[in-house]
Amino acid sequence: MTLTANETVLLKVEANRLFGRKKLMSFGLPAIVIAYLTYIAVAFDVPGLTQRFEVDNARALVADSYSYKTHIARDNRSGEITAAIEGERKGTYPDGTAPEWVTLGGTETVIDLGDSHVVTYGADNFVSYDVPGYGLITAQPSRSKGVQAVLPTATVPEWISASKNRMTITTDAGRLTITRNRTEVFRYFTGWELFFFTLDSPYSGLGVGEVMSRALGGEHAEIWQNFWTNKMWRHADVAWAIFETILMAFLGTMGAAIVALPLAFLAAKNFTPLVLIRQATRRFFDFFRGVDALIWTIILSRAFGPGPLTGALAILITDTGSFGKMFSEALENVDKKQIEGIQSTGAKPVQRYRFGVIPQITPILLSQILYYLESNTRSATIIGAITGGGIGLLLTQAMITQKDWEEVTYYIVLIILMVMIMDWFSGWLRRKLITGDESGH
Amino acid sequence: MTDQASSVVDIRADYMAQVRRKRMMDGIILVVFIALMVTGFMIADDRNAGGFWEGLHRIFDFPKEVLSEAIEKIAELPANLWKYLPSLIETINIAAASTLLGAMLGMLLSLLSTRGMAKWPRLIPLFRRIMDVMRAVPEIVIALVLIFIMGGGPVPAMIAIAFHTSGALGKLFSEVNENASLKPVEGLQSVGASWAQRMWLGVIPQVAPNYLSYALLRFEINIRASAILGFVGAGGIGYELRNAMSWGKGQYDDAMAIFLLLFLTIVAVDQLSSVVRERLTHGKTQKVAS
Numbered sequence: 196m197t198l199t200a201n202e203t204v205l206l207k208v209e210a211n212r213l214f215g216r217k218k219l220m221s222f223g224l225p226a227i228v229i230a231y232l233t234y235i236a237v238a239f240d241v242p243g244l245t246q247r248f249e250v251d252n253a254r255a256l257v258a259d260s261y262s263y264k265t266h267i268a269r270d271n272r273s274g275e276i277t278a279a280i281e282g283e284r285k286g287t288y289p290d291g292t293a294p295e296w297v298t299l300g301g302t303e304t305v306i307d308l309g310d311s312h313v314v315t316y317g318a319d320n321f322v323s324y325d326v327p328g329y330g331l332i333t334a335q336p337s338r339s340k341g342v343q344a345v346l347p348t349a350t351v352p353e354w355i356s357a358s359k360n361r362m363t364i365t366t367d368a369g370r371l372t373i374t375r376n377r378t379e380v381f382r383y384f385t386g387w388e389l390f391f392f393t394l395d396s397p398y399s400g401l402g403v404g405e406v407m408s409r410a411l412g413g414e415h416a417e418i419w420q421n422f423w424t425n426k427m428w429r430h431a432d433v434a435w436a437i438f439e440t441i442l443m444a445f446l447g448t449m450g451a452a453i454v455a456l457p458l459a460f461l462a463a464k465n466f467t468p469l470v471l472i473r474q475a476t477r478r479f480f481d482f483f484r485g486v487d488a489l490i491w492t493i494i495l496s497r498a499f500g501p502g503p504l505t506g507a508l509a510i511l512i513t514d515t516g517s518f519g520k521m522f523s524e525a526l527e528n529v530d531k532k533q534i535e536g537i538q539s540t541g542a543k544p545v546q547r548y549r550f551g552v553i554p555q556i557t558p559i560l561l562s563q564i565l566y567y568l569e570s571n572t573r574s575a576t577i578i579g580a581i582t583g584g585g586i587g588l589l590l591t592q593a594m595i596t597q598k599d600w601e602e603v604t605y606y607i608v609l610i611i612l613m614v615m616i617m618d619w620f621s622g623w624l625r626r627k628l629i630t631g632d633e634s635g636h
Numbered sequence: 637m638t639d640q641a642s643s644v645v646d647i648r649a650d651y652m653a654q655v656r657r658k659r660m661m662d663g664i665i666l667v668v669f670i671a672l673m674v675t676g677f678m679i680a681d682d683r684n685a686g687g688f689w690e691g692l693h694r695i696f697d698f699p700k701e702v703l704s705e706a707i708e709k710i711a712e713l714p715a716n717l718w719k720y721l722p723s724l725i726e727t728i729n730i731a732a733a734s735t736l737l738g739a740m741l742g743m744l745l746s747l748l749s750t751r752g753m754a755k756w757p758r759l760i761p762l763f764r765r766i767m768d769v770m771r772a773v774p775e776i777v778i779a780l781v782l783i784f785i786m787g788g789g790p791v792p793a794m795i796a797i798a799f800h801t802s803g804a805l806g807k808l809f810s811e812v813n814e815n816a817s818l819k820p821v822e823g824l825q826s827v828g829a830s831w832a833q834r835m836w837l838g839v840i841p842q843v844a845p846n847y848l849s850y851a852l853l854r855f856e857i858n859i860r861a862s863a864i865l866g867f868v869g870a871g872g873i874g875y876e877l878r879n880a881m882s883w884g885k886g887q888y889d890d891a892m893a894i895f896l897l898l899f900l901t902i903v904a905v906d907q908l909s910s911v912v913r914e915r916l917t918h919g920k921t922q923k924v925a926s
Contacts, residue, residue, distance in 0.1 A: 228736065235733040238726075239790045247787045256785065439683065446676050449669075485903040489864045489874065490895060493881060497698035500685030507680050573774045577864055580776050584683070587776065591868075594780050607777050614772035 259600035263388035264369070267297055267306050268379040271320045271336055276304055280388045281598075285426045296382070306380055308368035314380050322378050324364060324371050334362060334373050342373050387601050390428055396421040428602070433589065437613055439503045440585035443575035444617075447510025448568045452560070455515045459522035460548075466526060476519070484516030488574060492582050501583030509578055510571050518563070525559045526552070558629045565621040572617045576610055586610055705885070706892035716893035720876055724897045726790055727872035730865075731858040734794045738801025739851045742767075745802060746809035747835050752818050755831045767810075770803025779865045793870035797858050805854055812846045813839065845916045852909040859905055863898055873898055 236242070269276045278293040280286030291299070298305040304316040311327045324332045330347030332355075337343070341359040356363045364371040369382040391406075392399040398406055398421055410418050423431050460466045462476040491509040499505045534551035542550065579587030586606060593602040681688045706713070747753050749763035775796040782792035820838035829837070840847075866874020873894055880890040 231736065232733065235729060235794075238729060239733075239794065241791060244786055244791055247789075249785055249787070253785045256781070439680075442676050442680055446673065446680060449673060481903060481906075485899050485906065486895075487860045487863060487898060487902060489860070489867060489877075490898065493877075494698055495695070498686070498695040499688065499691035502680070502684030502686075504677075504680040504684035504688055507677075573772075576774045577776045580780075581864070581867060583685075587774075590777065591780065594784065597784065603781070607773075610774060610777060611769060611772045614774070615768060618768075618772065 255598075256600045258383075259598065260604040261387075261601075262383050262385050263601060264381040264383050265294060265388075266379055266381045267293070267304075267314075268377060269304075269316050269320075271374075271376050271378060272338075274320070276316065280427075283427070285393060286388065306382075308366075308380070308382050310368050312366060312368035314371055316378065320378070322371075322373055326364075326366060332364065336373050336375055336378065338375055341375060344373070387605070388427070391425070392421050393426050396425075428605070433586070433606070433609065436586040436589050437609060440575045440579055440587065440613070441572060441617070443503050443506040443510060443579065443585060444568060444571040446507035447575070448514060448564060448571050450507070450511040451514035451518050451567075452564050454511070455518035455522055456560075458515070458519050459526055462519060462523035463526035465529070465531075477523070480516045480519035480523075482516070483512055484520070486513075488513040488578060489581070492578055496582050503579070503584040505582045506575055506578040506584050509582070510574060514567060514571070517567070521563055522556070522560060525556045529555045561628050562625050565625045569614070569618045569621040572614050576614075586613070701885070702888040702892055702895075705888040709889040712889055713893060713896075716890055717897060720873060720890075720894055720897055723866075723871075723873045723876045724901060727862050727866060727874065727898075728859065728901065730790050730793050730797065730862040730870075730872055731855055734797035734801055734862070735851055735855045735858050737794070737798040738854070739805050739847070741798070741802035742805030742809055743840075743847065745806040746813055747839065749806070750810050750813040753813060753821065753835065753839060764810075767803045767806040770799055771807060772803070773800055775800050775861050775865060776868060779870050780868065783869050788869045788871060788875075790871040793862055793865040793872070796865065796870075797861050800861075801854055801858060805850060808850045809843070809847060812843045812850070816842045849913045849916045852913055856902075856905050856909050859902060 263281055265278065265280050267276065267278050276293075276299065278288040278297060288294070293299055296307045296309070298307075302318040306314040306316070308314060311325070313325045315321075315323045315325075317323065320336050322334045322336070326332065329352070332344065332346055334342050334344040342357070342362045344357050344362045346355070346357070351357055354365050360375060362371075362373045369380055371380045372378070398409070398418055406418060458476055458479070462473055462480065464473065467473045467476075488509050491512050492505065495505045495508050495512075499508070529552055533555060534547055537547050537551040575585060576587040576590075579585035580591045581587075586609065590603065590606045590610070593599045593606060677688075745763055745767050748755060749760050749767065751757070751760065754760050754763075775793075778796035778799055779792050782795055786792055816839055820842070821834050824834045824838045862870075862872055863874040863877075866872035866876075867878050869875065877891065877894045877898075880887050880894060883890075
């Protein structure tokens with residue numbers, strides 16, 4: 196079979212047209228994407244971001260997420276010296292004790308900041324800071340005369356900010372701040388402070404081996420109690436918050452499935468011949484899904500107040516819409532033959548549904564429900580941040596203080612782990628239940 | 637004969653025992669499930685500021701209040717809708733831009749983590765773990781951190797949603813990739829095409845309809861996400877909603893307009909995307925048939 200000249204020309208035209216369209220696609224699509232992103236950059240004022248970007252905030256956040264500082268402060272009126280981790284009451288050393296790099300003396304307190312940086316609190320509020328490679332800085336703060344700083348050089352280096360009432364010396368080793376009423380120095384350490392035991396616990400500062408051997412020696416309950424009620428990290432509260440978040444997701448997802456299943460029959464073409472009921476149910480689902488979880492959360496929190504129940508109900512209502520839609524689609528795809536088979540044995544309608552329909556749709560339903568369970572764990576974190584429940588609330592609370600970034604990091608790590616574990620768990624359950632179901636029938 | 641009869645009886649007894657066991661297992665699972673639901677509900681009810689039963693009859697109070705005020709000021713509704721249109725557009729833009737960026741990054745990650753296509757086959761597990769972590773991060777976490785660093789506005793929300801989206805889409809995309817034929821890739825390799833060329837010309841044309849379908853589904857989800865992030869200070873219609881809510885009584889006509897805009901947008905995108913996705917998958921089967 197040979198092609199006539201006419202057909203060849205036609206084929207050529209066709210091919211050219213295809214190539215033309217391909218060319219248009221391969222150049223047009225990236226062009227549209229770039230154009231849209233440029234528009235977004237202008238509309239969102241991305242160039243202005245460099246001005247709004249707060250480098251100090253970013254630096255504080257990053258530094259605080261993996262390190263902590265220990266404050267050694269002296270009240271210049273009473274002469275009292277306190278050592279506190281992060282300057283918080285919860286992390287204060289008991290009176291008369293201090294970390295080992297601080298030597299408490301009767302009149303003189305020597306603070307070794309490491310790398311030969313030494314700060315000395317002397318008598319009569321006298322302060323000296325020996326900076327290697329620069330010299331000895333001294334100050335004699337008093338209520339009437341101000342800080343009275345003496346620097347070894349005539350020009351003030353940029354890492355020192357000095358005025359009559361306040362002097363701040365920032366070095367790699369730490370920071371010394373002197374005002375009329377207060378002298379404070381802090382030193383940075385890597386790690387999360389007091390993660391296991393706070394300073395008032397008898398186990399604080401002991402090594403892992405020591406604590407383990409004591410635990411084996413019969414103190415495990417007490418050790419656990421000390422860890423669990425840690426005032427700084429509040430492990431018990433955090434565990435409870437995570438439980439609450441998972442509870443919200445569980446109640447919401449399962450509740451939605453229970454509500455949606457009977458309604459889905461009303462929305463399926465092959466079970467509800469009446470167009471009116473079917474359409475009404477479907478619009479019902481669309482409405483529940485369309486009014487977002489955010490709006491449901493707002494409406495429900497007015498009635499029930501903030502808390503996990505509100506979050507669970509918000510998830511329940513939104514997902515009733517989603518599940519209703521998916522379940523009714525699954526119901527429309529069921530095989531008629533099995534139902535007829537059941538019917539031929541003289542089964543009543545309820546029995547027909549139970550033995551003819553439910554076994555067919557169970558695997559689909561289960562896999563969708565479990566998928567939503569995982570996704571709702573994430574939603575519950577977000578809803579919790581708005582409605583005030585679970586780990587989402589702890590996260591926003593820690594962020595509002597703008598200094599507990601190590602706790603924020605801790606919560607973020609926990610949230611990611613929680614979601615990943617739920618993801619793994621729902622996948623495992625899905626495989627287990629669905630394959631188990633098939634072999635069972 | 638008697639032998640056979642006894643074996644039938646045996647089989648029946650065996651079967652009935654199995655059925656009983658299964659029913660019992662089902663019953664136990666059901667009881668445990670109900671117990672979990674009830675205790676879970678009771679705990680949640682206990683931890684809530686207001687109880688479920690006291691709150692139940694008040695559930696319509698707030699919608700009624702909002703609606704009655706909105707109906708009172710029905711004349712202002714068109715003006716209000718117009719007033720909040722720009723912030724709605726911002727919300728949609730956040731969703732669209734983050735879906736676009738997330739899809740591009742997700743595409744890259746999925747190609748790098750599919751066997752047979754990966755540029756560095758040894759790093760496949762690494763890229764998979766990266767996607768898992770990205771998927772697990774709720775948007776609000778990144779958004780709150782970024783709001784602290786860069787101040788409020790649409791950009792933190794966009795980055796946060798794009799981050800999560802690339803993980804979520806990356807996983808779906810890599811499932812699509814596994815079903816793609818590797819023959820075009822091998823063909824391109826034999827003529828000396830680079831990795832980028834092999835992917836762009838050999839894989840993407842095969843998987844583009846499915847990618848687009850998933851991206852549209854994600855766009856729908858991201859509109860909701862960007863509305864929620866607005867509520868915590870990331871711009872868009874969610875931010876306006878929080879303001880309108882905090883003004884309280886007297887501003888409920890504003891809240892109503894925002895509710896309406898958000899609802900209509902979500903429903904419209906939902907319908908639109910399901911139509912387009914239907915066409916995308918339908919068009920493909922037609923091509924195969926012809």
